[in-house]
Amino acid sequence: MAIKQLTVYVQNKKGAMASLTDVLAKNNVNIRALSIAETEDFGLLRIIVDNEAAATKILEENGYLIKAIDVVGVKIGDKPGALTAALNVLDKADIDVEYLYAFMARTEKHAYVVLRVENNEKAEAAIEEAGLHLITNADICKL
């Protein structure tokens, strides 16, 4: 059920991000969701793309350090309090969220949250039990 996220190491210097996204663009990889965590020296670019295998291959060929991991995706309502409700579900199940990022669907009245937790299965079970919908890479690509 999980979503594949790629994390790419990006040196914190001018033009580094553009040259990375350019590599993806030239190989026809579309970024569907993106978040960055940064320090003074470097950034961690976390992306969900429409073709993870192709993205991994070209990034590796271009010398980037990447790591693919499974994250959890949840569909929530596009209204105040929806994110809180989803996070409360995890909190009740005693699940720690390492980081998260969210994005909106263009047409639907929904938002999507990507969650990085220690135990995906436990988080997924808690989310489904609470009546929320999990999403997959395929769902994200269809948006």
Place this chain on the structure above:
Amino acid sequence: MSQNYYQKEIETMSAEEMKKLQSEKLVKQVKHVYENVPYYRNLMDEKGVKPEDIKGIDDLHKLPFLTKADLRDAYPYGLLAKPLEDCVRIHSTSGTTGKRVVAFYTQNDVDLWEDCCARAITTAGGTKKDVCQVAYGYGLFTGGMGLHGGSHKIGCLTLPMSSGNTERQIQFMTDLGATILCCTPSYAAYIGESLKEQGYKPEDIPLKAGIFGAEPWTEEMRKGIEKTLGIKAYDIYGLTETTGPGVAFECSEQTGMHVNEDHFYAEIIDPDTGEVLPEGSKGELVFTSLDKEAFPLLRYRTRDICVLSRKKCSCGRTLVKMAKPMGRTDDMLIIRGVNVFPSQIETVLLNEGYEPNYQIVVDRVNNNDTFEVNVEMTAEKFTDKLSDIIAMEKSLANAMKVMLGINPSVHLVAPKSIARSEGKAVRVIDKRKLI
């Protein structure tokens, strides 16, 4: 294990005979230098030493020292002992620590140097049946031409690759079946990495031995190179001022390097007092050229800190052994009053599971030294969690603090973002300006 010697009678000579040979050569050499090098004649006169005071190797301590500063003062011809028309070649230092040093060679000088390199290659198992890939830089740097000449003397098929163009190195190595690789240890490690990336396993390549020198490296790095390339890695030592690589070379015992002391006499001195220290003491290494003609340095202070040993060696060689220098004083940094050798940083990295790809950046801000170490992140250690990466940096900084006694700030940087050494590695950037 059978032993191979290139010049057995010299390499296994008795201590007595060696001393006699060295004494004869020294007496002649001092006379030659006194007569032909006014710069050194002045130093001897100042000290009140005449050539006739030197009757044998036991009198060596009476002679004045030469330092790198003398070489700079005397640049370019001040220490030349032969007319230029008798010289056939020059080599030069990289000049990273100041003015370049230019060394001159007669044909005899080139010959004896190549003999020294041939001893090193033979010890590593080289015969005329071998294919010897020389990936040291060719040109002014002594590495390429020195090992090239040694390889020729033995009759190996010599691949004069010079450094760089790793793709081509690998192509020739695999297509022509190189069995011996000569280059800097950091370049050997890089070639190993590249072979691995291209899917080669150690058993796919016929390499059996490597002769690596010209920069400091650690036992851990040796183990790494031996594993990735599937070879036995031999250390070699030398400096342009004395001749180049081959001043000392490692045998199969891998417990120090035999000094070619029939040509280069080694002493260990107290770097502060200049006093000669007994065998086994740690101190500054000093070399005397016993029979070089064009650029014969007497009592040249290398600034390398090491130990000499005459313990019996299982390889059968009687040549004195020098331990791997603990660091050249040129490489040593003094940061916040503490001596730091780049080789110590390297040891920490290898212990902690990182590749030895690093750069030290030292600066001075508000009269305080800043000390940063940039280390390349590895694929194995990379994670999507920022907190984990910050923890890794802290843990590396801690390990370095334990080793060095001072705390660096460690930055994990992108792979291959630190310039690789295809010649000599730029490990240290010292931006401090002391006005």
